[in-house]
Amino acid sequence: MNPPEGGAADELPGVAPRLRELRRSRGLTLETAAQRAGLSPAHLSRLETGRRQPSLPMLLGLARIYGTTVSELLGEIPPERDAVVRGRRFEGAEADGWMYQQAGGPGRAMQALRVRVPYGAQGDLVRVHPGEEWLYVLAGHLRVTLGETVHDLAPGDSAHFDSLTPHRIAALDRDGAELLFVHTLLQSPAAELCLGSGIHRR
Numbered sequence: 276m277n278p279p280e281g282g283a284a285d286e287l288p289g290v291a292p293r294l295r296e297l298r299r300s301r302g303l304t305l306e307t308a309a310q311r312a313g314l315s316p317a318h319l320s321r322l323e324t325g326r327r328q329p330s331l332p333m334l335l336g337l338a339r340i341y342g343t344t345v346s347e348l349l350g351e352i353p354p355e356r357d358a359v360v361r362g363r364r365f366e367g368a369e370a371d372g373w374m375y376q377q378a379g380g381p382g383r384a385m386q387a388l389r390v391r392v393p394y395g396a397q398g399d400l401v402r403v404h405p406g407e408e409w410l411y412v413l414a415g416h417l418r419v420t421l422g423e424t425v426h427d428l429a430p431g432d433s434a435h436f437d438s439l440t441p442h443r444i445a446a447l448d449r450d451g452a453e454l455l456f457v458h459t460l461l462q463s464p465a466a467e468l469c470l471g472s473g474i475h476r477r
């Protein structure tokens with residue numbers, strides 16, 4: 276749940292000014308960036324001033340737009356670039372109730388995350404953006420809505436879809452769900468300048 280309108284996003288210190296700096300460094304106006312992220316300019320402004328806390332889906336969308344990763348967007352120091360990422364205890368960062376942990380190497384065309392989704396996450400938020408997404412349910416039950424089709428997934432089930440298909444996910448169990456999540460990070464800062472407006476929408 277987002278904090279009240281006047282509440283600061285204390286769980287993500289430093290992310291607000293970083294969002295503003297990234298947008299400006301990419302030469303994007305508040306209106307253009309908001310449109311591509313499927314947000315209102317007022318909502319993006321509140322994220323950039325720390326009055327609202329971004330959810331993980333919002334962070335994923337903004338990372339794509341700015342040609343970076345969620346970890347770098349949050350100011351985390353990336354590990355040494357290596358082909359192998361060793362298993363470790365889940366100690367993920369939190370974004371609006373979503374817990375995530377980097378599961379792949381930095382600076383790649385695909386970003387791999389281990390994610391814990393809280394019960395009922397996302398609500399009616401529908402995402403549309405370039406790329407592909409793949410997810411694999413580790414624990415709990417997940418509802419994946421692709422366009423008009425609803426899929427209920429159990430542990431061991433997976434979904435692989437074009438991200439231009441309007442989609443949303445929600446955990447069905449009170450204890451939430453855990454999954455592996457991989458998405459393509461198609462936009463680089465240079466390529467983003469070539470994209471027309473209106474690609475990202477609700």
